[in-house]
Amino acid sequence: MKIGIDMMGGDFAPLEAIKGIQHYVEEGNAHLVLIGDEDKITPLLSEYNIPGERYTVVHAPQVIGMHEHPTRALKEKQQSSIAVGFHLLASGKMDAFISAGNTGAMLVGSLYSLKPIEGVLRPTISTIIPKENGSTGLLLDVGLNSDCKPEQLNQFAVMGTVYAQQILGIDNPRVALLNIGEEEGKGNLLAQATYPLLKENKHINFIGNVEGRDVLIDKADIIVCDGFSGNIILKLAESLFEITGRKEIHHEYFDRFNFENYGGTPVLGISKPVIIGHGISKGKAFKNMIVVAQKMIEKDVMEKLHTELIN
């Protein structure tokens, strides 16, 4: 099993990626393909005593900056760590790809270098939501699909279910539809049309609508929504961590809004595992991302998604 890592992605590259790798190699067994500027990576690999047999370095002299235009950057910087990573992944030279770099470029690469899983209308990205009672839930889509059709939301529910079962370890995850009322028939046209699809869907454990007030409590394990609403919630939740930090409101609950803890989000619905980390990812987040990629390969999440979606 070969897992590729963009060593140049994120605010603290490549140092924090190296730290994550150091933690990972102690317990994980995948071979790591380290993509980036060799001159910057090699000294750190020695310094942090990463065993040579555990990795291969692939030199990529260019870097796509965090604020570059995704499509343009990917096209113009063919020798960037992200472009090289997708090339290696698409050509089968590695089995998964991880980056904390330019999110847009990672999404563009995922959508255009890789094939969607057969039967998938649109891939999706999710976020972990820390719940009041200490558990976590999954919210999706969080921005890849700003306009959605009911059939897409219905697929997000299935993909979220497989991910929650296989990777988050939730046996029979409760799926809810984000809405502005509890009863069937409430909401905007999208929610009204999605509800009956979810209700009839045999691949999920649908529990009905949830409202904004239910997002942070343990009512559902998976909340399905369009990428516009989901992205608003995700960024609002991220801002809570920052605001409470600035106001020095110290509480374990708000610490859990530190999205660095959760180790990135996979792009669900594409043929190979791609994990996108937060720009602020540190060592722990990188390690978690590698672990998620390993699990996705081991449990063959892609094949399970395929099976659930086409039957």
Place this chain on the structure above:
Amino acid sequence: MKIGIDMMGGDFAPLEAIKGIQHYVEEGNAHLVLIGDEDKITPLLSEYNIPGERYTVVHAPQVIGMHEHPTRALKEKQQSSIAVGFHLLASGKMDAFISAGNTGAMLVGSLYSLKPIEGVLRPTISTIIPKENGSTGLLLDVGLNSDCKPEQLNQFAVMGTVYAQQILGIDNPRVALLNIGEEEGKGNLLAQATYPLLKENKHINFIGNVEGRDVLIDKADIIVCDGFSGNIILKLAESLFEITGRKEIHHEYFDRFNFENYGGTPVLGISKPVIIGHGISKGKAFKNMIVVAQKMIEKDVMEKLHTELIN
């Protein structure tokens, strides 16, 4: 000036309404029309020493419960405080109507008993958002219009501006569009189509897009969005007050998420002031609602909305 109050609306009716009236009559000068069950109201009016010349009681023997179906309840309970209130308002026997009762019934009454202001495509409701720096902002729509057209959002921006200027005392309020990216052209189809309208709108001070992370910081005074997104944010914000309360996270910032403090939201775009309070409204909230209604009448907010929207 006559302001009508639904004495039977809210979780603590009619006692907390009476307490609000007691505070109001000390500083406000409107004549109050108290609508509800005479037998319940009259003893409290004596007990709280409300001067007889400041109010008129209108007996309404029925009550619409908080969970009744709005349209059905309004139709079947013609003698309810809400139905009687809208009848008095529509027939010109009073100048404004306030209730902390069934929100749905208040909205249905507003939309179907009263005329929209000439030129208004759809009335809207807003919420106050407490900002990190101590200021407050306005978010609209928060649920009256779950599917919106760009022209409606453009009008919400104007209505929010008039309200912020006249009632919240913000001179030249900064208007932003809720979106999932900062640049023009980002977002879902609605946001993409709304941006140019806001940019060209001479009646507002448009500052561009804001994201979920900006909702709680002081980047814009008014954030415009569809009622689905707005309602999700409103209810999520309300839940923060509840969660921090349950977790005993005491901080002035989260105290400000107690929506009881803000005294209800007007239905903007209809011909007369209607203020809808939270079901949990207590005395302070009732008093604030009466004050808002008085200001809306005094400053002739309806006429100003009309002028801004048709020019």
